[in-house]
Amino acid sequence: MTQLYHFHGGVHPPTHKALSVRSPIATPPLPSKLVIPFHQHVGSMAKPLVQAGDYVFKGQLIGMPEDGLSSAIHASTSGTIAEIGMQVVAHASGLPDLCATLIPDGKEAWVVREQRNPITLPIDEIRHILRLAGIVGLGGAVFPSDAKLRGGKHHVRTIVLNGAECEPYITCDDMLMRQRARDIVRGGDIIRRVLGADEVLIGIEDNKPQAIAMMQEACVDRSSMRVIAVPTLYPGGGAKQLIRVLTGIEVAAGVRSTDKGVQCFNVATAYSIYRAVAFSEPLLSRIVTVTGNVHKPQNFEVLIGTPVDELVAWAGGKPDTTHHIMGGPMMGVPLPNDQVSVVKACNCIIAASDALFPPAPPAMPCIRCTRCAEVCPQELQPQDLYWFAKSKNFGKAQEFHLFDCIECGACSYVCPSHIPLVQYYRFAKSEIWARDNDKKAADQARERHEFREYRIEREKQEKADKLAAKEKAALAAKPAASDDAQQKIQAALAVAKQQAVTPKNVSDLTPQQQAEIADIEARRANNQARAQSDAGT
Amino acid sequence: MFYSPFIRKPISVSQIMLRVMLALIPAIGAYLYYFGPIILVSLTLASITAVATEAAMLKLRNRPVAPFLQDNSALLTAWLIALSIPALAPWWLVVVGTAFAIVIAKQLYGGLGNNPFNPAMIAYAVLIISFPTHMTHWLTPAMLIHADLGFAGQLAYMFGNVLPQNMTLDAFTMATPLDTLKTQLHLGTAISSIFGQPIFGGLAGQGSEMVAVGFLVGGVYLWATRIITWHLPVAYLGSLFVIAGIFHLIDPAHYAPPLFHLFSGAAMLGAFFILTDPVTSPTTHKGKLIFAAGAALLTYLIRVFGGFPDGMAFATLLMNICVPLIDLYTQPKVFGKKEQAR
Amino acid sequence: MISALLVMAGIAIVLGAVLGFAAIKFRVEGNPLVDKIDAVLPQTQCGQCGFPGCKPYATAIAAEEADINCCPPGGEEGIRKLAELLNKEFKPFGDNAKPKPKAVAYIDENTCIGCTLCIQACPVDAIVGAAKQMHTIIAADCTGCELCLAPCPVDCIAMNPIEETLSVWKWKYPVYALSPTP
Known part of the structure; x- marks a missing residue:
């Protein structure tokens, strides 16, 4: 029996998971169009490789990862690119981003794929494959997996596969583990091989007995891989919390987990890694739970780019739905409209209605009851952070570890005053980032300005030095110039005057050419006059 | 627009306050049994005053009235005031105390959640400084009473300052056990003989000790329903017990036994209902322990060596001042940064 | 009498030596206040304050020759920061100097x-x-x-x-109807 550790706090919101596990993962028909954003991952945006009108095959690379941290984007099915342009994306801001609109032709014509053996493939090549296959963390963080597989200065001893899925309503990982346990385990093998880890721990919350059973069966012949049932406690599926529960290691904010000898991957990511490495299938689809205010809550294997309204229609969306939530009810993002498309980060779409999610009662003042501190998994003092964020005392908020907050929402969940605490932390964080950027810009501007002043000063000095040197030289040269040389110059000048030479190319001009020259001369004079007057002002 | 989390635990400030008021019921019951129904009158009077002044202040401060009145915090303050001053006090004493608590100690500091001092204890402190005689006329418990004034008579005294001709105030009121102890010790009487007097019961004062038990019962209910944590009451009562115990061991003739201190005066009320006011107590666990231990020490010092019969109110207020400092210096280490800080 | 005088003189010499040493040892180069003010200014070098750049403006503020509300690009927050730094009262922008969007x-x-x-x-x-x-x-x-x-x-x-894009988007300050706080 493995020893499990505790993390501080946590809450038990009603799970509502039974709704969407009654039927297996379904594959919906092709949507009428796919809107594929070029920036679905952490890092820089992928560079578009296609233009409107291009025909693309299923799995074709349409967005090339830029230098550094980035990931690839692919055509989720075959068809024609109708447009490359700005469209509203699934983001809380409701702002547009660069997307490719793909009209499927219904043929599902694949690009050329090859089968590979993950056991013999060089490790560097696996990372390259993953980068070009657009594999990112599917738990919601969408961090490029190839970067996570690079390892750190320290030896990574333990891989944690995260199948905890602690958020209410969401069952996509549960269903994936029930139905595709073998491929997840094979993905775990690849991760373990690339990072050279000793063991793989698969953490699953104990409210998913079927998934635990299937995963146990799948890794029964692997001595280095263990399935561990962890207590159901939100946010036990947060990477930091799951690592803590399984290994006892606490990874602080701003610390790479590899430096602590552990790395965490979502089970769906492990599955996608296997598919990409063994079958060269890029990340074209993911399992999405569609639940909430729908007739038939279910999990779907959804193509990236599928519009949310079409997806919800397949699950039988009810007419009194007011809006949709991407993700769970604790950390999810309200979608700006239902035409935005499913992206790699989208594990769940909840159709929301006022009956399911009644609007928050008005917020009362904080009474410092510290229920938030009791449940905070990061052991913060949310009531203090709230105080500082509210009064925009950002320095103090940082001192009180604002950036250790994982925005799990447990504090807001228990607040008897119904204060939107997490919202205050998000506000404070983005303000601090903006200020940091302003500060950097100001420092850069100061540096450039100071350099410019220095340069002007230096040029002035150089000019003065040059002038001085010239004068000195002239002074020194004067006595050397002999009288006969002077006489020669004078003679030459006199000859020139007599002859009154004119340039050859100005004789025999057509009237048109003469007019042009006059025009140019006039403009030049004009410009000179203007420049002089400007310089004078 | 609303943002995550989209679900909330069904709990509110007003429910919490209501639960705390509910937890006061056992003590009120004991009060009724031992001292008669007059406590209900002062509870009502305090409640009306609190709600009226709160509403008026919210209106003056241009704040929404309805949601803040529904939070029940003013009512709770009113009940605590009524329970901590003599039940048979003149009506204006209750009104002045409650109004001071709500207007000055709470609303002028910014209302719910912003008051640095416990409003009920401010009221108590103001009253005992301004009207010391009125504040020492405590009702004699029913079994010790010589001449019963009757409920109607009590009302007449309370609202009209009228007493029956053949009666004085002393016939049905008395000093508290703590006060008696102090006076008698001053006269040189030994503890053992003081405790032989009829006003003392098994633990502390006759009747009042059972009210204290009522507070204890209510407090355990609050702890069991997770309205309060164990830190404040345990640290307070524990420290008081230890301090009183040490003194008692040193000189049993001059220092009352620790259980007497726990069950007399406002110790039980304070431990479970006053110190635990979240607004005016520290937020960290360590801070709570320090805060409560400090309050216990001050309570004991004021009781035994100070000029006032009970020290709970002043101890609380003095410790309230220290709360920001305590909080600042007891910040717990956050997730993942425990080793690094060492 | 003599010993008292000697003691006093001795103390005076020792303290004087300490002060003199401190003055040399902890000597501050330049005016640190100017740099502190300059760090708060947004470094647009726009001259809207009437000085040829941020540093000259900072120098002028440090010398109490300029007001703290002359820097529109710094915004009201800039004034607040300056007010805090210099322990002065906040002062709103004049009519001719209003901040514009970046x-x-x-x-x-x-x-x-x-x-x-x-x-x-x-x-x-x-x-x-x-x-x-x-x-x-x-x-x-x-x-x-x-x-x-x-x-x-x-x-x-x-x-x-500068238009709001996804990369510069910020979460808004939570507002709710209950407290019409000033």
């Missing part, structure tokens, strides 16, 4: 005649180009100071406000 300069390349006047005006060298060659703005380095607008003989420079 912008970057943009050169219309069809109209530009390559006169290099804007290059000479730019305080942070954020314009590239050469005589009779088209000029362009390095948007990332542009502080939006507008100093290049005036010298352009053909008015080909425009200020484009």
Whole structure:
């Protein structure tokens, strides 16, 4: 029996998971169009490789990862690119981003794929494959997996596969583990091989007995891989919390987990890694739970780019739905409209209605009851952070570890005053980032300005030095110039005057050419006059 | 627009306050049994005053009235005031105390959640400084009473300052056990003989000790329903017990036994209902322990060596001042940064 | 009597020596206040304060020759920071100095005649180009100071406000109906 550790706090919101596990993962028909954003991952945006009108095959690379941290984007099915342009994306801001609109032709014509053996493939090549296959963390963080597989200065001893899925309503990982346990385990093998880890721990919350059973069966012949049932406690599926529960290691904010000898991957990511490495299938689809205010809550294997309204229609969306939530009810993002498309980060779409999610009662003042501190998994003092964020005392908020907050929402969940605490932390964080950027810009501007002043000063000095040197030289040269040389110059000048030479190319001009020259001369004079007057002002 | 989390635990400030008021019921019951129904009158009077002044202040401060009145915090303050001053006090004493608590100690500091001092204890402190005689006329418990004034008579005294001709105030009121102890010790009487007097019961004062038990019962209910944590009451009562115990061991003739201190005066009320006011107590666990231990020490010092019969109110207020400092210096280490800080 | 005098004299000598030593040892080069003020200023070098750049303005503030509300690009928050730094009262902007939304300069390349006047005006060298060659703005380095607008003989420079995009989007301050806080 493995020893499990505790993390501080946590809450038990009603799970509502039974709704969407009654039927297996379904594959919906092709949507009428796919809107594929070029920036679905952490890092820089992928560079578009296609233009409107291009025909693309299923799995074709349409967005090339830029230098550094980035990931690839692919055509989720075959068809024609109708447009490359700005469209509203699934983001809380409701702002547009660069997307490719793909009209499927219904043929599902694949690009050329090859089968590979993950056991013999060089490790560097696996990372390259993953980068070009657009594999990112599917738990919601969408961090490029190839970067996570690079390892750190320290030896990574333990891989944690995260199948905890602690958020209410969401069952996509549960269903994936029930139905595709073998491929997840094979993905775990690849991760373990690339990072050279000793063991793989698969953490699953104990409210998913079927998934635990299937995963146990799948890794029964692997001595280095263990399935561990962890207590159901939100946010036990947060990477930091799951690592803590399984290994006892606490990874602080701003610390790479590899430096602590552990790395965490979502089970769906492990599955996608296997598919990409063994079958060269890029990340074209993911399992999405569609639940909430729908007739038939279910999990779907959804193509990236599928519009949310079409997806919800397949699950039988009810007419009194007011809006949709991407993700769970604790950390999810309200979608700006239902035409935005499913992206790699989208594990769940909840159709929301006022009956399911009644609007928050008005917020009362904080009474410092510290229920938030009791449940905070990061052991913060949310009531203090709230105080500082509210009064925009950002320095103090940082001192009180604002950036250790994982925005799990447990504090807001228990607040008897119904204060939107997490919202205050998000506000404070983005303000601090903006200020940091302003500060950097100001420092850069100061540096450039100071350099410019220095340069002007230096040029002035150089000019003065040059002038001085010239004068000195002239002074020194004067006595050397002999009288006969002077006489020669004078003679030459006199000859020139007599002859009154004119340039050859100005004789025999057509009237048109003469007019042009006059025009140019006039403009030049004009410009000179203007420049002089400007310089004078 | 609303943002995550989209679900909330069904709990509110007003429910919490209501639960705390509910937890006061056992003590009120004991009060009724031992001292008669007059406590209900002062509870009502305090409640009306609190709600009226709160509403008026919210209106003056241009704040929404309805949601803040529904939070029940003013009512709770009113009940605590009524329970901590003599039940048979003149009506204006209750009104002045409650109004001071709500207007000055709470609303002028910014209302719910912003008051640095416990409003009920401010009221108590103001009253005992301004009207010391009125504040020492405590009702004699029913079994010790010589001449019963009757409920109607009590009302007449309370609202009209009228007493029956053949009666004085002393016939049905008395000093508290703590006060008696102090006076008698001053006269040189030994503890053992003081405790032989009829006003003392098994633990502390006759009747009042059972009210204290009522507070204890209510407090355990609050702890069991997770309205309060164990830190404040345990640290307070524990420290008081230890301090009183040490003194008692040193000189049993001059220092009352620790259980007497726990069950007399406002110790039980304070431990479970006053110190635990979240607004005016520290937020960290360590801070709570320090805060409560400090309050216990001050309570004991004021009781035994100070000029006032009970020290709970002043101890609380003095410790309230220290709360920001305590909080600042007891910040717990956050997730993942425990080793690094060492 | 004598011993008392000696003791006093001794103390005076020792303390004097300590003070003298401290004055040399902890000597502060330059005026640290100017640098502190300069750190708060937004470094647009726009001259809207009436001084030829942020540093001169900082110097003037430190010398109490200028008010703290003369820097529109710093915004009200800038004034607040200065007020806090200098322990002064917050002062709102005057009527002639109102902050504008942040912008970057943009050169219309069809109209530009390559006169290099804007290059000479730019305080942070954020314009590239050469005589009779088209000029362009390095948007990332542009502080939006507008100093290049005036010298352009053909008015080909425009200020484009910085639009909100996903990368610069910020969460808004939570507002709710209950407390109409001042």
